[in-house]
Amino acid sequence: MRGDHSEHSFVRTAIGHPAFVTGFVLSALFVALALISFVWTPFDPTRLAISNKLQSPSPQHWLGTDHFGRDMLSMIMVGARVSIAVAFVAVGIGMIIGVPLGLYAAARRGSLIDEIIMRGNDLVFAFPSLLLAIMITAVFGPGAVNAIIAIGIFNIPVFARLARGAALSLWTRDFILAARVAGKGRTRISAEHILPNIANLLIVQGTIQFSLAILAEAALAYVGLGAQPPLPSWGRMLADAQTLISLAPHMALIPGFAIIITVLGLNLMGDGLRDLFDPKLRRGRG
Amino acid sequence: MTAYLLRRFISLSLSLVAASLVIFLVMEAVPGDPASFMMGINADPAAVAALREQLGLNEPLPLRYLGWVAGLLQGDFGVSYTYRVPVSELIAERVMISLPLTLYALALSTLIAFPAGILAAARRNSATDLSVMGATQLGVAIPNFWFAMILVLVFAINLRWFSAGGFPGWDAGILAAMKSLTLPAIALALPQASILARVMRSSLIDTLDEDFMRTARAKGLSRSQALRRHALRNALIPVLTIIGLQFSFLLAGGIIIENVFYLPGLGRLVFQAITQRDLIVVRSVVILLVFAVIVVTFLVDLAYAAADPRLRRRR
Numbered sequence: 001m002r003g004d005h006s007e008h009s010f011v012r013t014a015i016g017h018p019a020f021v022t023g024f025v026l027s028a029l030f031v032a033l034a035l036i037s038f039v040w041t042p043f044d045p046t047r048l049a050i051s052n053k054l055q056s057p058s059p060q061h062w063l064g065t066d067h068f069g070r071d072m073l074s075m076i077m078v079g080a081r082v083s084i085a086v087a088f089v090a091v092g093i094g095m096i097i098g099v100p101l102g103l104y105a106a107a108r109r110g111s112l113i114d115e116i117i118m119r120g121n122d123l124v125f126a127f128p129s130l131l132l133a134i135m136i137t138a139v140f141g142p143g144a145v146n147a148i149i150a151i152g153i154f155n156i157p158v159f160a161r162l163a164r165g166a167a168l169s170l171w172t173r174d175f176i177l178a179a180r181v182a183g184k185g186r187t188r189i190s191a192e193h194i195l196p197n198i199a200n201l202l203i204v205q206g207t208i209q210f211s212l213a214i215l216a217e218a219a220l221a222y223v224g225l226g227a228q229p230p231l232p233s234w235g236r237m238l239a240d241a242q243t244l245i246s247l248a249p250h251m252a253l254i255p256g257f258a259i260i261i262t263v264l265g266l267n268l269m270g271d272g273l274r275d276l277f278d279p280k281l282r283r284g285r286g
Numbered sequence: 287m288t289a290y291l292l293r294r295f296i297s298l299s300l301s302l303v304a305a306s307l308v309i310f311l312v313m314e315a316v317p318g319d320p321a322s323f324m325m326g327i328n329a330d331p332a333a334v335a336a337l338r339e340q341l342g343l344n345e346p347l348p349l350r351y352l353g354w355v356a357g358l359l360q361g362d363f364g365v366s367y368t369y370r371v372p373v374s375e376l377i378a379e380r381v382m383i384s385l386p387l388t389l390y391a392l393a394l395s396t397l398i399a400f401p402a403g404i405l406a407a408a409r410r411n412s413a414t415d416l417s418v419m420g421a422t423q424l425g426v427a428i429p430n431f432w433f434a435m436i437l438v439l440v441f442a443i444n445l446r447w448f449s450a451g452g453f454p455g456w457d458a459g460i461l462a463a464m465k466s467l468t469l470p471a472i473a474l475a476l477p478q479a480s481i482l483a484r485v486m487r488s489s490l491i492d493t494l495d496e497d498f499m500r501t502a503r504a505k506g507l508s509r510s511q512a513l514r515r516h517a518l519r520n521a522l523i524p525v526l527t528i529i530g531l532q533f534s535f536l537l538a539g540g541i542i543i544e545n546v547f548y549l550p551g552l553g554r555l556v557f558q559a560i561t562q563r564d565l566i567v568v569r570s571v572v573i574l575l576v577f578a579v580i581v582v583t584f585l586v587d588l589a590y591a592a593a594d595p596r597l598r599r600r601r
Contacts, residue, residue: 128534
């Protein structure tokens with residue numbers, strides 16, 4: 001619950017949580033790289049220099065160059081921007097649409113609207129996320145925006161279900177009853193009392209969904225349905241690397257490590273946040 | 287039980303209908319006319335019109351939907367725009383690769399996850415537990431198509447134990463076929479095994495804390511006896527849910543992995559069909575996969591209800 005401990009002590013507990021700190025540092029590293037890429041990259045990530053192609057990491061090109069002689073570090077930095085932006089907006093779409101739907105369904109539990117919202121969720125869940133994304137990009141064409149929509153749609157039921165489930169248990173609590181007696185409407189109670197109390201849960205799930213979105217974006221870009229050239233993207237860097245893997249393994253290893261570290265960081269951070277928000281769960285959940 | 291079955295069956299049928307409607311409408315929204323695409327840019331407009339008529343593209347939308355569903359029910363998916371053969375033939379051919387791949391990966395995932403999860407739970411907070419959990423954290427973070435590329439680099443290019451891709455066909459013998467599916471199955475199984483191991487561990491830990499476990503120990507069973515006889519069975523329900531869900535992840539994940547290994551399965555078929563605007567193939571494969579997911583979820587639900595009567599009433 002909110003207000004159990006002050007902000008200050010929360011930060012202190014967080015700093016003492018190794019998984020959270022590791023995750024935070026790893027994720028922050030890539031957010032920082034993405035932000036820096038707006039003002040500075042070692043080289044222009046789209047500049048071709050064929051004479052420099054397929055170089056292994058060196059003092060000049062820290063992460064080597066690709067088959068067109070582009071600087072890998074610069075591409076990773078701009079790729080981080082693409083990955084993080086796509087994932088951020090996709091999870092945002094899921095939250096902004098899914099949470100109100102879930103709250104509404106919980107407030108009108110058992111009504112026709114509740115039933116429709118939940119069955120709609122089931123339907124979206126029945127489409128394997130990747131298949132949904134492939135179908136959407138097949139229809140509307142490949143590109144970062146359509147990748148965002150595809151991943152975003154899949155996130156809606158995730159948040160709607162989570163919000164509904166958590167809100168339902170709160171609706172039976174005394175403080176909600178008190179608010180109803182005080183004459184507050186369902187919408188106001190949902191916004192003023194339910195939402196703040198499920199915010200922690202939403203943040204934890206948001207972190208996990210963020211990491212899943214980064215993986216999904218990479219997969220879509222890998223099959224050519226994500227961000228389009230010349231915009232660098234981690235998934236497409238891997239696709240480029242595939243045929244050259246025995247010649248220049250660094251082309252495959254580096255973007256792979258970038259994805260793994262970012263996703264690992266987000267997952268550790270999510271697990272850490274869950275522990276920190278709810279010490280009862282600390283007893284070794286999976 | 288009969289009422290429960292009936293209710294579940296109605297909801298299953300509604301899901302199938304809704305899914306088919308969504309897929310049909312989305313595919314209708316695709317820009318571009320399949321008839322002109324098939325005939326090429328320089329086609330005679332009259333010939334294109336004739337082809338539209340022949341493909342039934344001029345009929346009203348609801349009629350086309352009903353015609354499609356009626357065909358599906360009889361196993362008739364229509365004729366591929368580009369290959370000019372029945373879609374059901376194309377699919378039947380490709381399913382013979384995608385389905386074994388999915389099942390192979392599911393088996394691997396279970397074979398890895400069960401011992402790992404049980405070991406970690408039985409030795410909670412030990413170094414073993416920590417290493418298993420660390421490995422699974424890494425397993426979930428690794429993109430399976432990247433892992434597939436690394437497997438190719440190590441086991442196909444450097445060690446030459448496996449081929450880097452392609453499929454010899456089942457005629458070449460089961461062993462040769464399975465061999466070519468091994469690296470793809472491992473790549474597919476890795477993240478799923480990690481998730482499953484974590485679920486197995488946490489479910490088992492929850493069960494180990496139950497009162498009946500204390501009773502089992504109190505009546506003289508050793509830790510491992512109690513674990514085997516009482517805890518495992520009870521811990522399996524959440525694990526089974528995840529296995530059911532994984533079937534759909536693996537089936538869909540196969541779409542990407544098949545592309546890494548140039549396996550001529552459903553995934554490759556979908557991608558080729560997308561680039562060739564062969565919508566009837568895209569539509570059929572998508573609906574087949576979605577139906578498979580819905581039916582598997584339904585069967586998993588039934589399996590629980592059979593295993594745990596309490597669940598029948600709760601829904």
